[in-house]
Amino acid sequence: MDLPKHDSPHLHLVVATPEELLAQQNANSTEWRGTLSLEAYLRREEHLLDLPLTRNGGLTAWMLVYTPPDSESRQVISGCESIKKRALVANGGKVEDGVAHGVASVFCPPKFRGKGYAGRMIEEVGKRLEGWQVEEGKRSAFSVLFSDIGKEFYARHGWKPFPSAHIALPAKSTERERGMPAVRLLKDGDLAELCEADEGLMRGNLTRTSRSSSRSTVAMVPDPATLQWHAAREDFVNGELHLCEGSLQDRRGAIVGDEAGSRVWCYWTRLWTKPQDEAPSTLHITRLVIEDEENPSKVNTIAALLRAAQSEAKASGLDEVQLWNPSETAVAAFHQLDPKVEVVQREKESIASLRWYGEGSWDDVDWAYNEKYGWC
Template structure:
């Protein structure tokens, strides 16, 4: 249940406020509260069902924590939720000083304070508490008992979260309109879920990432981190689109084409469909690209042409699912050249308000230096 607003709300700096994991019923209460902002085209009960569906996915079923800021004097399951958020446990790679290791980290999402409680300092207090709690949360069995970084994606600009240490990183994107024509599907190969696992999540691909980060760490002193692009991330994103398709589009089956590739060129991408409240909110997001860096001008042209063909295939898929556009984050110079082949007028957009990729680095306290590079800052990392 959602507790009624108390007659005298505590101050944001009150020593009686604590940040704690929500009970099962309090988690539902927090979802009902934030549904005002995030349920989109779903009704509240379907939105709760969506959140429960996502909770059962491999990425989150053992690693998602719903946090609530409450008064310590109130009883469990009857506490007034002053502010809430979620943390998602993730695995990352860390490269430094010619070494590389797997480390545990967290993504932060669903940061919410109900409108009538805003301006009282509750969100600020929650994030102050959260930033330190996540340094050791769930780290008991890890080799490193303190995490090195956490990430979040701000929809309120770059300044608010920066005061708690989540520094804004590169947050650019390019987009192409959905299109019904322009490519024979035979030019590229459609990827189904098992194909994405084989092409984007193979041992070879992960070994290449490992080696590239290792070499880079030998050439510069700054630490490099990358959230591991394992198959669990894709399954979580696809669970969202499949839930929407099943609950909103009764006339067709859930989508099964999860990306596209060119085997000859060795270029692949995985995508998912975002179903929004308005037609323009329907977006086909490319989650991640995989390709070998060209070693000659001829190889570069082959790679760019393959990328362009895959982008045209994505435009077709977007059109078939009534998406408004195709969008992809932080495109490399090669991808920007491919976009120019498809649409010379497309521009690189630097986001200033929405989905600002932010990272809180605490590695300096553990002897890893002040600077950190965020590798693979692509849409698959979003939470």
């Protein structure tokens, strides 16, 4: 079949049928299945569709299709997915709830690449998401994606690259050092209360910082549905491949302290890579929460959490512990454990990118809490 040019009126952005989504998952599995077999990857994607974050339309599968003239048939050219997420937008000391969309699983088969189809699709998706799954007369706050092909392609189509840095420590079996506070591992049952406290802390910080700024500040909410989605991905992989022992449900992160207002905690998720891959298997700290960051003792407290994360990474068969876009306080804690570690500025993979739908341009927006929990 002869295919049209990328600007043809016979190319359309559509929501995929279940059959088209399955065909696309078969096609993109070579890039996105990681350590899983094709059969396991397809089961994982079906499983993830039935989570609170993604069920009942929370996930939308988009396809760019070619419909030949005088025909009702259509051929899928490329595809991606979007996940609806809760968002906060702060302006002038006021914080409002909004809708954000995370774009993921962008894929164009090799035979269709280099023809402008992926650019056509992603540009149309970006425009469609502005009014997608919001109340009539309203619009989405923003959409995000995490580029593995550098900064230029998505920037050309409306997504601004934002800071994409990380700092890492090696996995290491270690005991708590003298002078460090006690650490307790977090279970599934701990997360709802901590998410509520974290959201309250976010709202308060955004309110204060936005009072003296003319810019908009946005954030995605690390709510239980988001954390459950991350946990379900790693649970499925571990259940298939038996990569680490014990119940992961009892090891979702770690916390220091019991008194609200002075605690520090983190959530984490495990990513196992293939032995032949260059990328290390990583325990990602998806969110680090510091209730009283101005307290100088918090550096030592965070260091205790990092020690626990290193031990967990080692026990899980991983190579390193990684934190995205660390604060100065967090960097100081990493340096307490290893003075030689450096903050790495990523230029190619996992480039955090944001498309703004509000007033002004993307240059008028700050992205707060740009951490791994927002990835999809």
